[in-house]
Amino acid sequence: GVDPSMCVLPSYMVYWRDPGPDCGVRPPLYCRPTASAPRKYVTFEPDQGGWNNIRMAAEAVMVFAMATGRTLVLPPPMRMYLLNKNKKPVDNKSEFATFFHLERLHDVLDMVTMKQFFQESTIPPPPNGVGLWKHLSQRAHVGVYAPSRKFAAYGYDWSLASSSDHRDCPVRPSAFGALWHGSKAGRLKRFTLGRRSPYTYNAQLHEHPVIHFPGNYSGSTRMLVHFYAWNFFQDPAADRFYKRVMRDRVRYRDEIFCAAAAMVKHLVGEAKKQPGEVTGYAAFHIRRGDFQFKAVRIPIADVLKHTEDLLRPGQLVYIATDVKDFSEFEPFTSKYDVRFFRPVADAAGLHFVDSGEPPSGPEAARVLNLNHIGMIEQVVCANAEVFVGTPFSTFTGYITRLRGYAPDKRNDSFYYMPNRKYAMRRSELSSPLWAREFGIAWQGIDE
Numbered sequence: 001g002v003d004p005s006m007c008v009l010p011s012y013m014v015y016w017r018d019p020g021p022d023c024g025v026r027p028p029l030y031c032r033p034t035a036s037a038p039r040k041y042v043t044f045e046p047d048q049g050g051w052n053n054i055r056m057a058a059e060a061v062m063v064f065a066m067a068t069g070r071t072l073v074l075p076p077p078m079r080m081y082l083l084n085k086n087k088k089p090v091d092n093k094s095e096f097a098t099f100f101h102l103e104r105l106h107d108v109l110d111m112v113t114m115k116q117f118f119q120e121s122t123i124p125p126p127p128n129g130v131g132l133w134k135h136l137s138q139r140a141h142v143g144v145y146a147p148s149r150k151f152a153a154y155g156y157d158w159s160l161a162s163s164s165d166h167r168d169c170p171v172r173p174s175a176f177g178a179l180w181h182g183s184k185a186g187r188l189k190r191f192t193l194g195r196r197s198p199y200t201y202n203a204q205l206h207e208h209p210v211i212h213f214p215g216n217y218s219g220s221t222r223m224l225v226h227f228y229a230w231n232f233f234q235d236p237a238a239d240r241f242y243k244r245v246m247r248d249r250v251r252y253r254d255e256i257f258c259a260a261a262a263m264v265k266h267l268v269g270e271a272k273k274q275p276g277e278v279t280g281y282a283a284f285h286i287r288r289g290d291f292q293f294k295a296v297r298i299p300i301a302d303v304l305k306h307t308e309d310l311l312r313p314g315q316l317v318y319i320a321t322d323v324k325d326f327s328e329f330e331p332f333t334s335k336y337d338v339r340f341f342r343p344v345a346d347a348a349g350l351h352f353v354d355s356g357e358p359p360s361g362p363e364a365a366r367v368l369n370l371n372h373i374g375m376i377e378q379v380v381c382a383n384a385e386v387f388v389g390t391p392f393s394t395f396t397g398y399i400t401r402l403r404g405y406a407p408d409k410r411n412d413s414f415y416y417m418p419n420r421k422y423a424m425r426r427s428e429l430s431s432p433l434w435a436r437e438f439g440i441a442w443q444g445i446d447e
Contacts (some may be wrong), residue, residue: 001014001016002014002254002257002258003254005353006254006255006258006401007254007257007258007261007262009257009258009261010261010264011407012261012263012279012383012406012408013257013261013264013379014277014407015247015402015405015406015407016247016248016249016251016405017247017248018118018246019244019247019249019447021246022108022241022244023162023163024107024108024164024250025108025161025162025163026069026108026161026162026163027066027068027069027154027156027158027391028155028156028157028160028161028162028168028171028175028207029067029068029069029156029163029171029176029201029237030069030162030173031069031166031167031168031169031170031171032166032167032168034149034168034169034170035292036309037168037169038169038209038350039070039071039110039120039121039169040068040069040070040071040206040208040209040210041071041073041112041117041121041210041211042061042064042065042070042072042073042116042211042212042213043071043073043117043136043140043210043211043213043289043348044057044058044061044073044075044137044212045075045094045133045212045215045216046058046075046078046080046211046215046225047215047222047223048215048217049081049224050080050394050395050431051081051082051083051099051374051375052080052393052394052395052397052398053059053224053394053434054080054081055099055185055212055392055398056223056224056226056227056301056398057215057222057223057224057225058096058435059226059227059246059250060223060225060227060230060231061213062109062227062246062250063225063227063231063245063246063409063421064213064215064231065109065240066108066109066242066390066422067152067154067233067238067242067324068154068200068201068206068247069109069171069250070211071110071111071112072109072110072111072112072302073097073112073113073114073117073397074095074097074102074111074112074113074114074116074314074371075094075095075114076092076095076113076115076132077091077093077094077095077178078093078095078341079092079094080094080104080125080267081104081146081342082367083371084372085370085373086369086370086371089327091369091371093094093328094138095191096156096206096216096372098253098369098376099252099253099254099256099370099375100250100251100252100253101251101254103108104250105245105249105250107416108249114132121209121210122209122210123136123139123140123146123209123210123291123331127194130391131293132214133214133215135210136210136212137214139210140209140211140212141205141208141210141211141212142208142211142212142213142214142221143199143205143211144199144220144221145199145213145220145221145222145223145226146220146222146434147223147225147229147433147434148195148196148433149195149197149430150195150196150197150199151191151196151197151198151199151230151231151232152198152199152201152227152230152232153179153199153200153232153234153316154155154177154189154200154201154231154232154233154234154238155176155177155178155179155180155199155200155202155234155425156175156176156177156234156235156434157235157237158233158237158238158241159234159235159237160175161238161241164424168440171203171206171214171309172254172376173203175184176201176202176203176206179198179200179233179234180234185249187234187236188232190366190428190429191429191431193430193431198232199216217417224434225433226433226437226438227242228242228246228409228439228440228441229429229433229438230242230433234295234407238388240242240444240447243441243442243445244342244445244446245440247405247445250312250398252379253372253443255368256372256375256376256379257379258369259345259348259350259372259376260376260377260379260380260383262348262349262350263344263345263350263376263382264279264379264380265317265348266344266348267279267281267316267344267380268277268280268281269282270316270337270339271315271316272316274312274381278383278408279383280315280316280387281316281339281384281387282310282311282314282315282316282317282318282383282385282431283316283317283318283320283380283381283384283385283387283388284303284307284318284319284320284321284347284380284381284387284388284389284395284416285304285315285319285321285377285387285388285389285390285395286321286323286390286416287317287322287393287394287395287396287397288321288322288323289322291322293391293392296390296391296392296417298416298417300328300329300330300331300332301331301415302344303331303388303416304331304332304335305412306416306418306421307388307416307418307421308335309382311336314335314336315336315337316336316337316338316339317332317336317337317338317339317340318339318340318344318380318381318384319332319338319339320341320377320381321340321341322381323426328342331364332442341373341376341377343356344380344440345368345376350368350369351367351368351370351382352370362412373381373393378395378398378402379402380440382398382399382402382403382406383406386414387399387400387403387413387414388414388416389413389414389415389416389417390412390415391415391416391417391420391423391435391436392414392435393438394434394435396415396436397434397435397436397437399413400413400436400437401441401442404437404439404441404442404443405442412424412425423436424436424437426438426439427439427440427443
């Protein structure tokens with residue numbers, strides 16, 4: 001859970017479960033490194049897009065590393081696209097620990113820093129004049145990972161997974177298993193979407209000491225895909241396990257959830273809940289800015305026209321947006337009680353690193369890294385009674401997954417484009433795989 005010294009979350013915000021029996025479970029391919037069989041690694045370059053593309057690709061690689069028993073090498077701190085809101089340049093260097101409590105994964109995933117990797121592995125640091133990612137692409141194994149054409153597939157029997165008595169390396173060839181064919185391969189056939197083929201993880205692939213995932217825009221290697229749409233487990237028990245791990249362990253840091261909780265509590269207090277409602281407010285994500293999909297940039301009046309049947313008269317509506325001129329939202333403000341991030345954050349008592357001398361003592365927990373704002377807004381939107389998002393936005397997509405995880409099954413989300421309004425009700429995978437989340441990420445994973 002969240003550190004109680006920072007805040008106490010309302011029960012409806014807590015979607016993760018106590019890992020319980022999942023603690024310490026390792027896949028059939030995990031073994032203890034020895035002098036003659038040293039550990040094997042996965043390195044990855046963060047995606048070059050925005051945060052939710054970065055997060056999505058990292059999740060897919062995390063599951064690959066866990067599923068193959070490899071050690072994940074964490075990228076060094078770096079500037080990430082659009083995460084440049086803090087005044088001091090040094091505060092805009094981010095790593096994955098800036099957004100997630102990675103220590104929650106330590107019993108199911110071995111991780112090292114890039115510095116440790118170069119000290120331990122057979123690959124030396126890059127020479128002067130050679131970039132880190134180019135160096136790794138040249139020295140490590142790089143496969144054809146294109147999610148539109150390939151997916152990772154694991155044929156092992158999950159009953160061989162263990163939380164104790166790990167065997168010494170190397171892994172026995174029989175542990176890899178084999179993919180089924182014919183009448184037993186229904187799940188595999190559906191996963192192909194009729195055109196993808198499995199990138200089967202076998203003993204030959206396992207021989208590579210280091211497997212690297214580039215983060216550039218190459219069509220053959222870019223990992224713009226959800227972890228559950230690229231990692232296929234023949235044994236459904238393994239599939240459910242890794243979906244639970246990602247729900248229960250890979251979640252935003254406590255300070256992000258605590259800031260969002262303060263805002264949610266404020267909105268709930270203002271929302272005039274109706275009988276049967278959990279939080280009472282509605283939320284929209286309306287993306288403009290540098291968004292490449294111009295067809296979804298319809299007039300705000302049309303956004304409302306296509307969605308007002310989802311709202312009750314005068315309802316409190318929270319709008320997460322990159323639009324700077326709020327007068328554009330006059331169609332909403334003339335009919336609804338509309339709120340935006342900064343006024344709600346101020347009313348909730350949050351502080352920002354750009355707002356003067358930071359507070360001390362217990363109030364220090366409310367001092368925000370400005371690069372956390374997008375994540376905070378995702379959690380605020382995820383806890384709305386009704387959510388309407390932007391088609392093709394991975395920011396919107398993650399909100400819908402958080403809603404799917406919610407304990408009150410708050411998983412009915414909508415788009416404001418009429419031809420896609422109810423698209424998020426379809427649970428099975430469809431193309432393009434990155435464009436939205438799918439119900440198979442959360443449905444039935446605790447069985």
